[in-house]
Amino acid sequence: MKLLRVKDNRTLPKGDFAPIQRVVDKIADKTLSELEEEGIFVFPEKVHDAPDIEEEQIVLQSYNNCYRTGNIMGFVGCGSERLTIESRFSSGEQDYFLQYLLERVMGFPNVVDLSISANQENMLFNLLLFLFPRYLKDALRKGVFKTYIRNQYNDSHVAGSMEIPRHISQNTPFVGNVAYSRREYAYDNDLTELVRHAIEFIRRRPYGRQILSKAKEEVSLIVDATPKYRFHDKQKIVAINQKTPIRHAYYREYRNLQHLCLLILQHQKHQIGLGTKQVYGILFDGAWLWEEYVNLLIEDVFYHPMNRAGQGAQRLFSGAVGLIYPDFISRDNRNRVIGDAKYKPAENIGNKDYLQVLAYMLRFDAKKGFYFYPECTQVAEEHILWVNSGTTYEKNVKRREDMCVIKHGLLIPGNSVDYKTFLGQINVAEIKFQEGLLHYISIDCQVENQ
Structure with missing residues (x-):
């Protein structure tokens, strides 16, 4: 092979x-x-x-x-x-x-x-x-799948097409039975x-x-x-x-x-x-695997809209315009947070990824957005991105103190000697991931910035 x-x-x-x-x-x-x-x-x-x-x-x-x-x-x-x-x-x-x-x-x-x-x-x-x-x-x-099939019978209650060759072979000498077949709609x-x-x-x-x-x-x-x-x-x-x-x-x-x-x-x-x-x-x-896995870790804190099942559909605009399915929307409607699962390293998250999450944050009045990504370095570092205000034309660009996006990684164990060891290591990483997420959700952006 x-x-x-x-x-x-x-x-x-x-x-x-x-x-x-x-x-x-x-x-x-x-x-x-x-x-x-x-x-x-x-x-x-x-x-x-x-x-x-x-x-x-x-x-x-x-x-x-x-x-x-x-x-x-x-x-x-x-x-x-x-x-x-x-x-x-x-x-x-x-x-x-x-x-x-x-x-x-x-x-x-x-x-x-x-x-x-x-x-x-x-x-x-x-x-x-x-x-x-x-x-x-x-x-x-x-x-249960049901379709037409042709069943064969050999008895005295004829209700179908008689099969002469089979009748001769099975009913000689004649004892009262007749060989026939019938087309029936059946589960079997x-x-x-x-x-x-x-x-x-x-x-x-x-x-x-x-x-x-x-x-x-x-x-x-x-x-x-x-x-x-x-x-x-x-x-x-x-x-x-x-x-x-x-x-x-x-x-x-x-x-x-x-x-x-x-x-x-x-x-x-x-x-x-x-x-x-x-x-x-x-x-x-x-x-898809990564998104479903992340959902298992954070489902107590976040809703998980499911586009495949048509569940949790959201709209950007009134009048049923702009269908969207954010990966994760926090259950806390007083401190709304948006989450996005990315099966890519932190350094590869950018451009369209930023635009997508910022659009979701605007739609749900969220001050925080998260990227959940797998991290394969020794320590899963947090990357906090502060949203800017102002324009370069007016030379008044500065970062906002109330809105940020956080790249929150889950450390994937490397070089484990066996699968049992890997399980122990990733279970520890999952706990740190969950605790870190709850910490960042609970702290106000302005407090983080100080």
Whole structure:
């Protein structure tokens, strides 16, 4: 197996990617939406429904004689070639930071070993299993899938089309039964049977019950809807679903679930991604992961508008004009504070980032704005920016004493000897991050300035 490990937001010579040229040919200069159509799992799902997640983001972009990675992290493979994109805020040979984000935000248990020494096939396969509850829940929000199927019967209550060859073979000599078939609208169909086979497969894994416990109600619905389930029918059900993929746009979530179930049930440790499967992978938007992680740390203090769910929408102007979704709005309406999560170093926060937060501060009469960013230096320093007043034309520019923007970093541990050590270190960093935030919120800008 050929494996290349790179960091996100890096520019590297094209020659460095020569060992995985097949992967590069499949993903270079393709957008997230295009890769989704090819069957790669992208988080957050439905990037086209998320205004703050650019649908046209490119995982690997050509730039002169180089390739540049963006905010996307994850794993992509083609045949025996693998590309792993790690977080730039991780140090050492193991990306504990990405592993921790997946555990906190998406509930992936730490049995997923993302280190270079791990068996990449098992790691990718485990990730597929952990995706299952999420995709099952998304699909069943539209109810249990129901479609027309043709059932065969052999009894005396004829209510359908008689099947002469089967009748002769099964009812000779004639004893009163008739072989016939009938087209019925049923929950127990090829797709729900496929999902049931995936459930039973996961249930037999060492940590399968832990995975399925995240979607207990949905699993029960599928089990109740598939009374005809038989373990030995698995290959037949897989073959049928391969030939008849879900195509209707309304059942997009079921199409994704069908694709995931086929990958799980067809998995072979020595050849995931070989054969007819051209390209596969799991990709995570680093900015989205970071924002959701920060929300877990500060949700008691801040509202978190969710543009993907259409919750918490705000307007800049009266008359429903100027739709905005600030990352975070403080719950204290007497001392309003705005927060913005940035998956970038402090020195890279500027220009449009400043304009965005200042516009939100004006809209909500906030005197303080925060940038929450990951810090990989030894000490997470605070960067306080005081808003100016006056103009250079009148030579009266001076800083305001009542309005500021603060870059507040969370220290990401580096060079941890193992994941357990990393957990202890980042838990300490989280407490310092929360305490520092509460301190800056509670102190008046003019007091800070003295």
